[in-house]
Amino acid sequence: MLVPDVDLRTWVTDVAVETVPPSGTQASPPDPATTLVFCSAAEEAFVVGPQTRGKYFRGAEAHRLKVRLRPGRARAVLGVAAHELVDRVVPLRDLWGSAVAPGELRRVLAERLAAVDPQRDALVTEAVRTVPSSGVAATARALHVSERHLRTLFNDAVGLSPKQFTRVERVRRVVASGKPGSWARLATELGYYDQSHLSAEFRATMGVAPGAFAAGRFPEAQPC
Structure with missing residues (x-):
């Protein structure tokens, strides 16, 4: 994994180069962030x-450069409301008006970020950080905005409602935990009501029960 430049660190969570194997299934968990992919x-x-649901892919071998923006950054970087991109894959040239080579990405990002409203950006950053643990009402009070304004902000900057964002973040943590056999404890740690709540939410999002996922028993994959 490559570490983002310092001046882009608050906008990019990571930059990774990955190889997609020519066989087998690749599981992709849901993600509240928007990612730029050079394939x-x-x-x-x-x-x-x-992405509000997990996906499973198979396909020919390929190499990809992935630049994952921090949740809430898509609006500023891409120039479109994030809710327009939910569960979609769009050619970057359709949003920026022209193709961009990987080597030009840092320069283009820096140019776009120079025009960002710092006050609004700070509000988005704090909302994204606080909502999963505190909820909408408490976050709105802490940020001195109405709940309606907070929901509108999430819809525009993140693309998801606060409830969707929290659900996706929790499922991602279940996927990352890789702890088969300890679902009850994990449910408590992540704020689910109980193990049944965790299992139901995971199945609805990933298409299989958490135990089946941990064992590698995935749904049928789609061509990549």
Whole structure:
């Protein structure tokens, strides 16, 4: 994994180069963030918007450069409301008006970020940080905004409602935990009502029960 430049660190969570194997299934958990993907197979850059459900892929071998924006940053970077990108994959040139090579990305990002409203950006950052643990009402009070304004802000900047955002973040933590056999404890740690709540939410989002996922028993994969 490559570490983002310091001046972009508050906008990019990570930059990774990955190889997609020619066989087998690749599981992709839901993600509240928007990701820029440069794919060798397509020879083009794409924007993968916030994903509300897990996906499973198979396909030919390819190499990809992935730049994951922090949740809430898509609006400022791409110039469109994030809710327009939810569960979509869009060619980057359709949003920026022209193709961008990987080597030009840092320069283009820096140019776009120079025009960002720092006050609004600070509000989005704090809302994204606080909502999962505190909820909408408490976060709105802490930020001195109405609950309606907070929901509108999330819809525009993140693309998801606060409730959707919290659900996706929790499921991602279940996927990352890889703890088969300890679901009850994990449910408590992540704020689920109980193990049944965790299992139901995981199945609705990932298409299989958490135990089956941990064992590698995935749903049928789609061509990548």
